[in-house]
């Protein structure tokens with residue numbers, strides 16, 4: 001079931017066309033969200049650092065589309081897309097970026113550490129590999145609880161060199177945990193091309209541990225969705241951990257201070273030609289007969305939505321230490 | 335000559351000079367070589383010294399630190415970077431269980447000379463997992479030294495000393511200092527500092543403030559404000575947190591009879607408590623007052639008003655000192 005908020009119905013559509021348009025809309029929400037964060041950063045309203053998901057939207061939206069209320073999502077510091085995919089309210093998420101009291105974590109967390117239990121987002125993890133271990137543990141809980149829930153971990157290809165990756169994949173395989181590991185391969189870990197620091201083929205790693213592994217076009221939301229649907233179904237059926245490598249690209253620097261000088265000549269342009277929004281627009285027209293006008297209507301509605309969201313975030317109050325009222329320890333309930 | 339030196343440049347120059355001086359020195363970490371470091375502290379070293387001496391690693395803190403230890407006990411002198419100090423828990427085994435114990439366990443057959451450079455500290459709105467001070471985590475590890483410079487000149491002289499030291503050294507660079515520019519020859523411009531020596535950076539008769547790194551600057555700024563009230567602070571830059579230069583603090587306290595230890599980190603179990611204990615043991619008779627100013631026992635908040643309130647900055651120091659001894663100093 002869809003976890004994001006309602007589509008502005010292009011009322012004449014139905015079935016796969018309508019669903020496709022909704023996937024497009026959700027990717028666009030992520031794109032506009034990230035653009036808003038970038039602009040607000042430049043205005044000094046978002047602080048510290050941010051890691052944007054621009055170019056990678058099909059990953060989170062394609063995967064999260066096949067999840068339901070039982071499932072759990074663990075994202076990363078590049079996590080706004082993971083959060084929105086899981087169903088976090090864009091208003092509460094943007095308020096968090098701006099450090100406002102109305103933020104999803106009351107302004108305590110900021111861009112790299114968003115948590116929204118109500119929407120199954122167990123966290124956005126600022127430590128490399130943190131999402132992998134958290135999802136592994138979530139899967140342990142879900143398995144023991146026996147309601148068919150599945151956990152999803154998002155992480156980058158650079159993270160496949162981390163101890164957390166190797167330990168958790170084996171751990172999950174041994175326990176046959178219902179977890180889907182989604183490696184978003186955007187070719188660079190910070191400023192370093194992955195081939196400079198990664199031996200062999202990434203997909204061979206989970207395969208060596210016996211995990212069903214699929215590499216997909218991460219710029220095509222339908223391709224990602226299809227792979228995710230199959231992986232999540234197998235995990236739900238008790239077939240143990242699954243692995244998806246989604247080939248993608250970030251169109252912006254690693255974090256806000258990165259001019260991305262390390263890119264190979266022409267690489268960005270090549271990938272931009274396969275912008276997931278562009279790919280989706282073309283597919284909507286060709287495969288589903290959705291006219292450009294209908295898609296333009298979605299664009300206009302999302303633009304208008306973001307004008308409201310940004311204005312409301314900027315008007316939201318900051319927390320005060322008194323109202324924040326942080327307590328060191330949780331009061332025990334059992 | 336008052337040549338200005340930027341803190342990040344000081345780090346780079348110290349590495350550059352030590353790589354040139356001693357071919358056993360190697361430097362590696364995540365994004366440190368070709369990209370020159372995420373804090374732009376190590377540009378050009380890869381070009382100057384080549385791939386065999388300066389290289390980028392996978393994102394593998396356990397391997398980076400464990401391998402640095404193994405190489406160190408076989409004749410190299412590795413300097414590694416753990417990008418943010420918040421990631422040090424992932425590197426901890428190599429430091430705590432391997433490197434720091436080796437000299438003792440081997441019955442002094444060989445030392446384990448590694449330097450672990452790491453950026454630490456809050457105030458940059460980086461949130462709870464990119465803002466911590468790791469000092470207390472490592473403070474009770476025998477065999478490990480901990481250094482945290484406050485100025486560019488000191489950063490250079492102390493990093494050179496750390497690289498030449500035969501023991502594992504945790505070398506902490508406060509993020510808020512990277513862009514600080516000061517005289518290269520500040521404090522006499524010593525070439526190689528002595529690890530374990532504190533320095534009085536402001537003299538005053540009424541209260542000793544002992545601290546390190548960015549907090550030294552906060553203490554100095556607070557001292558200016560308080561001087562207008564007639565309260566004269568003596569500021570001691572500890573420079574090294576393990577071993578602590580207790581004699582230097584005792585000497586200062588013998589003059590001022592009051593001690594404030596300022597720590598950017600949670601109060602409970604912090605290094606400030608250790609310093610207070612040591613000074614109390616050795617100079618109780620000299621003390622009319624002693625207390626600590628640190629953060630609440632909570633993670634670092636992201637939101638600007640929360641983070642500003644959380645950190646013991648200039649205003650907090652001024653307020654605390656006024657509240658504590660305003661009436662007593664005439």
Ligand SMILES: Cc1ncc(C[n+]2csc(CCOP(=O)(O)OP(=O)(O)O)c2C)c(N)n1
Pocket residue numbers: 078126127128129155156157158159160184186188189190254364393395417421424
């Ligand atoms: C344990 C740890 N080490 C290092 C970092 C610093 N760091 C943040 S993002 C990143 C690169 C990650 O690359 P990848 O896994 O490919 O994900 P991407 O950022 O490309 O999405 C690094 C090294 C970190 N956050 N945590």
